[in-house]
Amino acid sequence: MVENRAEPVRLDGGFWGATAVLTLLAVAAIVFWYVFPIDRYLPEAIVTARQVDTLFRFMAATGSALYIFVAGYLLYFSIAYRAKASDPPDAVGVQVHDNRKLEFWWTVIPTLFVIILSVVSVRIWYEIMLEPENGLVVEAIGHQFDFTFRYPQINGEVTDEMHLPLGVPVTLNLTAADVIHGFWVPAMRLKNDTVPGLVTSIRFTPRLAGRYPIICTQFCGVLHSQMDKQVLVIEDKASYDRWFKGWQQKNAHASNTLPAEGGGAISLQGGDVAAGKQLFAQKCTACHKLAPFDQKLVGPGLLGVLHDPSHPNLVDGKPATPADVASILQSGYTGSMGAMPNASANGLSEKDIADLVAFLNTLK
């Protein structure tokens, strides 16, 4: 029995019935996604978290509707058009190859939907990216198997929790001391990898007080799964200030200040800049860049270390002097990012130190 092509192929009643049911289901799904209380399961800790949730609701709603139609028709066609026992063994379906109009629409409509989705995503993405930049600057450093934080005016590092005041925009600079970690606070709906040798930043404005887990999402070693113990605490200004002072006292004597005047002042005369340049290339480029301070590799960038007043004060508030740099070269220094070897470990003679200081002096 061969299906003749003469009589036109039309959508039968059953098809429209199924379509009606599926449309109802799709509308129900859309309503469900817009009603679903996401923040009961995952609090919206920062302002943009709400936008990410709206994007998720939009995509989930349209995605569910699309999926209901596809899976629905799949099921309906499978049941309605199964080969019944009464059909002769060589029965065939209607031999339609394609339908220009239908194919046109199911190319154009998804393209339009993709354009709308792009516009919505880009708009929300801009809101995340264009958070104010003049807020509190905090630095989170990924180490193998915990995060440490650096606050302006707190020497050294805050090691246990990260505290943030409500409503104050924050610029969080992320970097790592050893391997790539992923700094993620689910309640913020935001994450970024902390890449060693690279400073990336995310900006947000805390909106809801609470204690939110910080989780590492990029495999970073054997105890990667233990890196979800730390917490981001968002609290009102008063308790934040109390916490802040506590850490200032605690770290007052931290290693950030200069070690005692160990090796005695060494003569810095007769430093040869060219030799210094050569030494710097061999010994220092592994951890320091010839670039402004914030271009961290392991140590900070050294451009203008002896001249640029904004270069962080290595000692008591005044720009570094050649003597300070010489003593650091001599006795090493433990910064947040790793320890700098002292002169003997670096194989630097006194003449070498003089050359290096002379060379650093020329960096404007």
Added chain:
Amino acid sequence: MSVAAIGADAHDGVDQLYVETRELRLQGFLLFLISDCVLFSSFIFAYLYLRNSGQGWPPPGIQRLDVAFAAWNSVVLFGSGATMHYALENFKHGNFMKYMWFLLATIVLGAGFLGGQAYEYNHLIFGEHVTWWGSGIFGASFFTLTGMHGLHVFFGVCYLSVLVLQSAAGVYTKGKFFGITAGTLYWHFVDVIWVVLFSIFYLI
């Protein structure tokens, strides 16, 4: 697919089977060259990415490469490309002895290029202490890329030597000489890769 289309006149035992298999082998060989080209371009991407993420080029402490010697060495390799082209032309037009001389010239020039490369490596490693692992991203990208290209030239020289022995033994007749065509394609490919490497390492 008429026999003439492939540019070889049909005698010397050339039948339809050889014509078709030759066409397949040619396509396969060209696709192999494309995939090898992707291998090089991936490393070239790595070099350019590292070069622009680093601190200026050449990194502090490493002198700029000697362009004069490299220019001479490149001319040697491009010369071998020209002689290889003429080897194939001569074979196609039947003058066998000229083909053999040009083929030997290609091998000599190719080996000369390898010698020049070895000289430059020697000068860099022992003269200026620029080593593969010791000189940061410069050593990594320079030695990996030029070394890999050098390896390809070495394989090419070995293949061409085998080609000389085979041609002497009369393996290649007027209608059946795909081995030579493949050798010429490979050699030109190695030349073209060096044009790119020469310009990105020495000229920019």
Added chain:
Amino acid sequence: MAVAAVPAGGIADHIHPEPQGFVRRYVFSLDHKIIGIQYIITAFVFMVLAGLLAEVIRTQLLNANGGFVAPETYNEVYSVHGSAMIWLVIIPLLTGGFGNLVFPLQIGARDVAFPWLNMLSFWIFPVAGLMLFSSFLMGAPTAGWMEYPPVSLQGAAGTSMWAAAIFLVGVSSTMTGINFVVTILKMRAPGMTFTRMPLFVWGQFATAPLLMIATTALAAALAALFIERQFGVPFFDPTKGGSPVMWQHMFWFYSHPAVYIMILPAFGIISEVLPTFSRKPIFGYKLIAFSSMAIALAGFMVWAHHMFTSGLAPFLQLPFMIITFLIGVPTGIKIFSWTATLWRGKIHYTTAMLFAIGFVGLFTLGGITGIFLAAIPFDLHVHGTYFIVGHIHYVLVGGSLMGVFAGMYYWFPKMSGRLLNETLGKLHFWLFFIGFNGTFIPMHWLGMLGMPREVATYDPQFTFWNRFESVSSYLMTFAILIFFVNVLWSIRNGKRSGPNPWGARTLEWQIPSPPHYYNFKHIPTVYGLPYDFSQPLPYKGLEEELTDSPPPVAAGAH
């Protein structure tokens, strides 16, 4: 219409004498069908090994503080599970296995363009597989199948073995890619223009350039990682000036085309199975064929959507998001065309058809979560979490593996002459369907609520759903066990299938099963698309195929 006959004395007209002896026929065989079966058997062996690793993972995650294996071992287990499943199971099965087995028959060729290269590309594959699994002996790779430096630089010796093994599999893939491109371009039966090729051949034609070009990019990245780990040459180590993000660029430039390598052949299988069992032509043949090519092409332009959170310059991320959204359109067209193929058909529920419909259902869910991940704001939330693990397994297991099962039930009769048992098949399908969904649906919300990826222990609040997943994964494993029992049992005593058990219309069903080593006595000429059931078969010259007259063997040994 005048269709050129096969040129006399050419490749298509030439049958070399039958290979003699067990080794020449079955071990070092040049016949693309035997090589296809060798690929499938080896890939299924690796699937069992990697599948057991998966069950170790699920048993470890039964409770929040793990405890089934030590954390280092757990990291090794999921890294080798991921690497083996992708490079030793899915890619070889779909390209080397089904590719070799089926498409030369469908285009009316006697063999692939380079049989020796085909044999070599197979024999590299088990060696590379053993290399990868032997990395357990020396401290297997622990940084997942992506092996991001600098943590992969700290890995034990097994990471270098991993790099070498994947390099080797890459070499095998490149050879297969070259072989298939030349075969499809040059060795189709006379009259079979591009718009008359079956859709499985289109799937292979879209995949082969990816195999050939993308794999070499990975070879370069792996070589760089190997050189850095063994000789200290600083490509990726940040303390020596290298850049870890560069690895991600080089790796994902291959790995996104790789996921299309893993799905396009499965699309091809589904586009063959659905029309045959709905007894009606595939809906929108041209659109499906061209969208396969569009997906393959766009696959090269979207790699950085895996790197939205790894510190790329923000404005650089936008084009990748938008092009990834655009890839959703051709994929959507294919899904709608498959659904429309079922409309007003006469659907026969063989197991192959069940898996095909299951594929469309589950892959669509994976595709939609893929669109979620393409949107940067949402990806910033769920990157590196179990949401991604859920998405991957929906498109890889719900997609490629369901396609492989559909292909096995569909073409097993053609290769062995015996049908796979239908009752065992249906049991396998339904248990697999339930187990699969139970295992991978909860991962979506676990990921969104805060369970990171690649963790040996997790926050106790997720214990219930992880236990639910682990139990469902045992059910899924049991279902796959049924499949293997079914295959092993049916080889000997499955029902005899005859040349065309499904009444299919593509070329491979018009010759005896299992086909002779030379495939066709006389290469047929093709003058139409085979999919219309109401038309006679569009082939000429197949009269002698099913008779037992001897083939015109060429005089000289080839």
Added chain:
Amino acid sequence: MNAQLIERLGAVIGGVVVAVVAFYALYKDWQATGIENQVFKLMLVLLGVGAVLALLAGLNIVGFAPKGA
């Protein structure tokens, strides 16, 4: 530094020779058809370009001042 000079001289002369030969060969079989000959023509063009680059490098027009200068 006559080594520099000899190298530059060799590069210039060789560059000219190879470039002329390459572009002449290209001119000669410009009409050849078939994929094989097209690939050869492309290779010859790039060979010529390489020779010209080496020539310019020899003349110090392209590339950087000789080492040490």
